[in-house]
Amino acid sequence: MSTSVTSSTKIDNGSIKSPVWTTIKFDVPGIQTDFARVPYSSNTSAYGWIPVPMVCLNGDKGGPTALLTAGTHGDEYEGQVALRKLIHELAKTELQGRVIILPALNQPAVKVGRRNSPIDGGNLNRLFPGSLSDGPTAAIAHYVTSELFSLADLVIDLHSGGTSLDYLPMTLAHPGRNESEAGAIRRLLQCFGAPYSAVTNGSGGGGGSTLYAAAEQRGIAAITTELGSGSTLSETGLSIAESGIRHVLRDFGIAPAIEVSAKPTTRFVRFLERNGTIYAPCDGLFESFVKPGQRVLVGEKAGLIHRFDDVLAAPTELKFAEAGIVAFRRFPTLTATGDALFGLVTEVAE
CATH class of the missing domain: 2.40.50.100 (RNA polymerase II/Efflux pump adaptor protein, barrel-sandwich hybrid domain)
Known part of the structure; x- marks a missing residue:
């Protein structure tokens, strides 16, 4: 893992600094790996921290930044595997922009294969924009919102049905706050090219407390996915995740030389x-x-x-x-x- 200088922290409510930190310097060209280090005082570690793996690949060519996350729910595997594979490919690819990847965003939940964190019971995708006073899971949400969103031009948070749902492969997005943002979100849905795409207000699953809803409120084009079912790895869902991310990185000029399959199409639906x-x-x-x-x-x-x-x-x-x-x-x-x-x-x- 990298041992470079700690990145700057953001201000919460204008006065409280986020305790979550990393050694990654996001503006430095090349590849850096470390953790988002979430302070957590437990019975066995008074001054410990929870390691949330993070990789930054920076082409230093002035292009846009993609923030890619998975493992927001620990029992959803297609996105986790897709992003881990992508890291190795992008390490050998010339980038015109920057890619920040967190393949196990709720690391405690990922390690036990559960939807919610075993540490505090937190459902990370119901805690955005986050908090510094409601446990480590809410602190992860706060770090993403206050630190990483400020770096991102687009956000993809990869989900699947997990243990409880068998899901039609699809992308979902909030509508955007104005016509310009709506157009950017629609472009992102079309570039990803899942079999189905839905623009939703999130009323059936989290409302404004999800990662992609929080990104929308900051004017960032963001989508989420549902790509599998059960506590296993769907080959179809994994393929859609890999293909979708490749097309987005190429079409948005971040990795213009990345190999892609035939251009996928998506059918728009509403819940x-x-x-x-x-x-x-x-x-x-x-x-x-x-x-x-x-x-x-x-x-x-x-x-x-x-x-x-x-x-x-x-x-x-x-x-x-x-x-x-x-x-x-x-x-x-x-x-x-x-x-x-x-x-x-x-x-x-x-």
Whole structure:
């Protein structure tokens, strides 16, 4: 790891310096690796810090900066693997801009394969723009918001369905605060080229507390992804992540010579909000009748829940209240009241 001079810190609320620090000097050309060091006093380490791996590749040619993150949720692997592979490729590629990569943003959660941090229970993608008084996970969010966003021209935060969801491969973005920002976000979605793209207000998953929502509020073109399902590695999702990042880095002039596949296209959709989501009405064993990508009609049977509390009772039947395309379904069979079982999207005119 690099041992260069510590980078400058930012000011929180005009007076409090962020305690998170790194030895990376972001303006120095070449490759530097270190950690975002998140101070954490534990029972076994009074003055310790949590290591969040970070790499900066700087072509020093005045081009734009891409901030690429994965492992925001520790049980989502496609982005983590894609970024780790990308680091080795970019190390041999001439860059016209700068790429900052954090492949395990919530490192404690990544190490145990969980959505939330085992240290403080923090769901990193529900804690933006972050805080210095709500534990180490919120401090990671604060560091990204206060330090790294100021360096970035575009942001890609790679997610997948993780342990609980089977997801249609797609990108998501907030709409932007004005016409110019909306155009930049749309360009980023088209460059990445996932099979589906949705512009959303985030009401179904985090609202304004996600990484890409926080980036939007600072005028940065930002997207997130959903690229797999279950606590495993999807070959399809990994391929989409790798292809999408390559196209973005080439088309935005950061790595103009990087090898890319044929130009992908994306289909724009929108989520059908609450009427398009089916939640478990009871505890039990979930049986699905449909898959992500399947078109469904109003009243069509979605599945069953076999109740725990009465084995003689007929299973609880689930039906769609809207017509659309299945964007996600619950991955585990075991389910509890309130679990999201299905979500729908519908195509929109481009």
